[in-house]
Amino acid sequence: MTGRTTKSATRAATDLSRVIASVLGEARFPIDVEAWAVEVSRQQPDPIETIQKVAIDGFDGMLRPHPKRRAWQILYAEQPRYPGRERFTLAHEFGHYLLHRQDLQSGGRADAAPGEEAEYRCLPLHNDRWKEQEARREEEADTFACHLLMPFDDYRAQLGDAEISGALLAHITDRYGVSLTAAVRRWIEFTDKRAAMVVARDGFALWGRASKAAYRSGIFINSGLEIPEKSLAGMGKGGSLATTSRPTSLPSGVWTFARGSEPVKELTFIAERLGVSLTILQFEQYSGYRLEEDEEPWDSYDQFVRPSEDR
């Protein structure tokens, strides 16, 4: 979670991204993570020997050492109902290999299934510290996956100056082979615009995130935020990625945040099957609020609580 460690994950992804771009050029998307994980690790004394898709419930992926040889194995869950998720999981595990395999060497595993957790849990005395390190490793592996699959410069070039719309997001998710949630989360991370995303179920936000510019102007999305009745999300008026195109302009008074309310453009996608909505809010660049040069970390747990089932 610290700047230093997130930077090393970003750098590892960016370096590899450059190599892939120089080899494959424009044809590199969506990134073939399996092929690159094998190719890159082959040059190490402890390569990734096998990458295997498995059908296990309650399990996303795992990086584990070979019991006898200096080698590694990646297992990842088959996710036919969640397009893009297998690729993200694989990239996440590859990130653990590049960034954390020394930490895991002593029999530890990244992302073991819940029942297996006890095998590598630290002594109770060190439990808090262990949890902290574990959370940091998870965040780093996610950061690596995001940067590898959706390189910032390429993503920005795809958008140009266009407003975010359903059609544009369909292009993005197609190009990178990722889920809508992952694509939007990445955009929120780098956009200079005032924007936010809210993932909600049953009228309340599960989690959300505001762009840096939005955050500085008083837009905070906390889990538990009540979805306004008159918003598209509140009325259940969103569509699917295939059917929703342009954002809808809403007057001041619908969405209200820490420093009040203002007009906003809303785009809401509804995953009927999950009963989950994903809302994108785009604000005017200037709202009349004073933009603060804040010292507080933008990338905080308070703002962003990621449930594993939605990434």
Ligand SMILES: [Zn+2]
């Ligand atoms: Zn992990």
